[in-house]
Amino acid sequence: MSEHVFGGDWTREKLARVRKYLQAYTMIFHANERAKFFTTYFVDAFAGTGDRMDSNIPGVIESPLLDVECDPDLIGLQKGSSRIALEVEPAFDRYLFIEHSKKRVAELEKLKDLYPSRANDIQIERGDANTVLKNWCQKTDWRRFRAVVFLDPYGMQVDWSTIEAIAATKAIDLWMLFPIGQAVNRLLINRQPPPEGWANSLTRTFGEDAWRPRFYKKSVQQSLFGEEEFETKIANFADIEAYFLERLGSVFESVAKNPLLLCNSRGTPIYLLCFAVGNKTGAPTAVRMAQDILRP
Numbered sequence: 001m002s003e004h005v006f007g008g009d010w011t012r013e014k015l016a017r018v019r020k021y022l023q024a025y026t027m028i029f030h031a032n033e034r035a036k037f038f039t040t041y042f043v044d045a046f047a048g049t050g051d052r053m054d055s056n057i058p059g060v061i062e063s064p065l066l067d068v069e070c071d072p073d074l075i076g077l078q079k080g081s082s083r084i085a086l087e088v089e090p091a092f093d094r095y096l097f098i099e100h101s102k103k104r105v106a107e108l109e110k111l112k113d114l115y116p117s118r119a120n121d122i123q124i125e126r127g128d129a130n131t132v133l134k135n136w137c138q139k140t141d142w143r144r145f146r147a148v149v150f151l152d153p154y155g156m157q158v159d160w161s162t163i164e165a166i167a168a169t170k171a172i173d174l175w176m177l178f179p180i181g182q183a184v185n186r187l188l189i190n191r192q193p194p195p196e197g198w199a200n201s202l203t204r205t206f207g208e209d210a211w212r213p214r215f216y217k218k219s220v221q222q223s224l225f226g227e228e229e230f231e232t233k234i235a236n237f238a239d240i241e242a243y244f245l246e247r248l249g250s251v252f253e254s255v256a257k258n259p260l261l262l263c264n265s266r267g268t269p270i271y272l273l274c275f276a277v278g279n280k281t282g283a284p285t286a287v288r289m290a291q292d293i294l295r296p
């Protein structure tokens with residue numbers, strides 16, 4: 001069962017925990033003789049600007065399905081995961097920052113001047129995180145590389161096929177912000193299953209349509225027109241969390257059992273910070289570290 005973090009602190013909490021993991025990760029890869037063989041990557045697939053994000057979050061209101069509402073906790077509190085990663089010591093060997101906004105990519109480019117000693121190791125890709133990540137997973141020689149990937153979307157932008165591609169490398173540790181309340185629970189309307197477009201988005205997120213019998217119960221009721229079949233929502237946040245962890249567990253070697261539930265100032269769950277690891281040899285240590293870090 002997840003731990004809860006309430007209020008505006010959740011962005012700081014999220015980044016502080018990921019930072020702790022990155023620090024522990026690079027320490028191991030610098031200290032351990034066998035791990036030293038690998039070239040390490042940090043991948044920030046929804047990189048933002050590299051710095052604190054302000055209240056001007058385009059697309060947020062226009063696309064309620066995939067993005068967030070203008071929740072006050074989400075405004076003005078974003079800090080830069082890319083910069084956090086660049087400041088981790090010992091350093092990663094390489095950094096890949098992916099961002100689809102042209103304006104934000106221009107900001108990310110400035111990080112090369114801000115961190116001149118890392119400039120040659122920073123690669124910035126403008127594009128859709130799913131496309132860039134899948135391509136990168138496929139073309140990287142995983143006999144020589146190891147990576148931490150951070151997926152920090154606003155909403156349901158991560159396709160299940162991307163998670164599968166990451167897991168299939170068997171070389172990546174994944175930190176992911178799953179939009180449990182921000183998007184998924186909202187699409188799961190109460191008295192009937194979601195309309196087709198929303199249902200397709202849920203299937204794209206979970207990688208299968210088995211969410212429907214998990215989250216909805218069929219019943220037959222008498223109506224004016226005789227017997228009618230109804231489907232009503234039976235899932236709560238714990239059920240959605242359990243199902244997503246199960247899905248991660250179906251493709252990764254191991255998954256942290258205590259994801260962190262991040263709530264807004266009204267106590268409503270918005271995101272679930274999850275960790276999963278693909279490498280069999282590294283999995284016990286990685287999950288132990290992540291589970292420690294995820295504790296309140």
Ligand SMILES: C[S@@+](CC[C@H](N)C(=O)[O-])C[C@H]1O[C@@H](n2cnc3c(N)ncnc32)[C@H](O)[C@@H]1O
Pocket residue numbers: 015044045046047048049050051052053078079080081082098099100101104127128129130152153154157
């Ligand atoms: C929550 S913000 C990331 C914050 C960042 N991790 C940080 O700590 O500063 C999400 C970012 O993802 C970008 N984005 C949204 N959809 C995307 C996609 N499909 N591919 C790549 N970037 C995307 C947005 O432009 C936004 O900058």
